[in-house]
Amino acid sequence: xxxxxxRLSPLACAALMLASQAAHAQQTDAAEAGAQESRWGLGAAVxxxxxxxxxxxxxxxxxxxxxxxxxYFRFVGTTADFKLGAAGPVAFxxxxxxxxxxxxxSDAPILNGMEKRKGGFWLGASALWRNPLADLSLEWLADxxxxxxxxxxxxxxxxxxxxxxxxxxxxxxxxxxxxxYVDYYFGVRQNEVTAxxxxxxxxSTANLVGGLRTDYRMTPSQSIFLDLRMTRYGSGITDSxxxxxxxxxxxxxxxxxxx
Numbered sequence: 305x306x307x308x309x310x311r312l313s314p315l316a317c318a319a320l321m322l323a324s325q326a327a328h329a330q331q332t333d334a335a336e337a338g339a340q341e342s343r344w345g346l347g348a349a350v351x352x353x354x355x356x357x358x359x360x361x362x363x364x365x366x367x368x369x370x371x372x373x374x375x376y377f378r379f380v381g382t383t384a385d386f387k388l389g390a391a392g393p394v395a396f397x398x399x400x401x402x403x404x405x406x407x408x409x410s411d412a413p414i415l416n417g418m419e420k421r422k423g424g425f426w427l428g429a430s431a432l433w434r435n436p437l438a439d440l441s442l443e444w445l446a447d448x449x450x451x452x453x454x455x456x457x458x459x460x461x462x463x464x465x466x467x468x469x470x471x472x473x474x475x476x477x478x479x480x481x482x483x484x485y486v487d488y489y490f491g492v493r494q495n496e497v498t499a500x501x502x503x504x505x506x507x508s509t510a511n512l513v514g515g516l517r518t519d520y521r522m523t524p525s526q527s528i529f530l531d532l533r534m535t536r537y538g539s540g541i542t543d544s545x546x547x548x549x550x551x552x553x554x555x556x557x558x559x560x561x562x563x
Contacts, residue, residue, distance in 0.1 A: 345371035349558030356490075356537055358548035359412040369560060385430065394433045401426045401445060405489060414546055418496050421489055424449030426456075438463045447485070454485025460513070471519040476512075481540070483508040490544040502545050509540025525563060531556040 347369040352362050371380045378385045378397075385397040406421035428445035438461040446455045460477030486506030497503050515533035522528065533554045542550050 343373055345369065345373075345560050345562045347371075347558055347560035349556060351531075351554060351556030353533075353554030354549070354552040355412075356541060356547045356549055356552055357407065357412050358414040358546060360407075360415075361412075369558060371560070371562075393435060394431055397430045399426075399428050399430050399443065399445065401428075406451075407489075414501065414548075417498065417501075418546075419493070422449070422451045424451045452485050452488035454488060455482040456480065456485060462517075469521045471521075473517040473519070474515070475517065476514045479511045479513055481509055481511075481538075483540070486540045486544075490541050490546055492545060500545075504544050504546075506544065507540045509538030511538050511541070512536040526559070526561050528559050529557065 348367070349369055350364070350366045352364040355361065355363050367381070369381060372378060376387050378387065382402040384400045386399075388396040388398060390396065402423065402425050404423040406423050407415055407418075408420055409415050409418045425448045426445040427448045428443065430441065430443040432442075433440045441458075441460045441462070443458040444455070447453055457480040458477060460475055462473050462475035465472045483506060486509055488506075490504070491506040492501055492504040494503060513533065513535050515531060517529065517531045519527055519529045531554075533556070535552045535554070537547070537550055537552070541547055
């Protein structure tokens with residue numbers, strides 16, 4: 305088993321999904337606090353998650369966090385949004401993101417001899433509907449780098465409970481990935497087949513994601529957060545000979561200073 309510590313890098317922000325959770329929290333806080341809410345944020349985060357690839361072990365990443373939330377533009381880590389406006393309670397954005405997905409052939413024994421799978425830039429759109437029962441978010445992205453030629457669609461529901469300086473936000477979501485995406489990251493090509501690794505052509509699939517995010521505001525400008533998450537992989541991923549598990553837990557924590 306391998307426990308990999310990635311070096312500090314701005315590109316790691318996208319791979320660590322904590323950035324998107326922080327973006328949602330910042331967007332909701334700004335709406336509640338009004339125009340006087342701080343526009344910039346600096347901080348740091350660390351996270352670890354179990355890789356689905358056999359023998360890979362845990363991925364552990366530490367990274368800086370840089371945020372900006374303006375009237376028309378918002379970015380968190382390597383995710384940038386252009387705000388299109390709102391239709392009632394539903395807010396729309398155009399989205400650009402760098403995703404540090406993929407692997408090197410040396411990352412795990414099952415991947416030895418596999419061609420490198422690269423991350424890339426993704427373009428798409430998102431929508432956020434706030435209502436008393438839950439905040440519903442929808443994100444569609446397409447690979448703009450031409451690596452996987454894939455698409456993803458994410459639907460998530462989240463409800464926030466406030467108790468003093470604490471905020472608890474349980475969430476549940478479905479992440480759909482196109483056949484091109486699954487085939488690129490979890491498929492096995494004819495020239496990569498070995499006695500232990502059969503040919504596999506990936507098909508579209510959907511992962512179930514659930515978790516709990518906790519925020520604690522120490523001062524009006526400073527907060528810490530913890531995100532506990534569990535992912536259950538769809539059959540398009542678990543059927544791959546590269547994968548040896550159907551679920552993956554992850555833990556992420558960080559500190560943010562707003563000014």
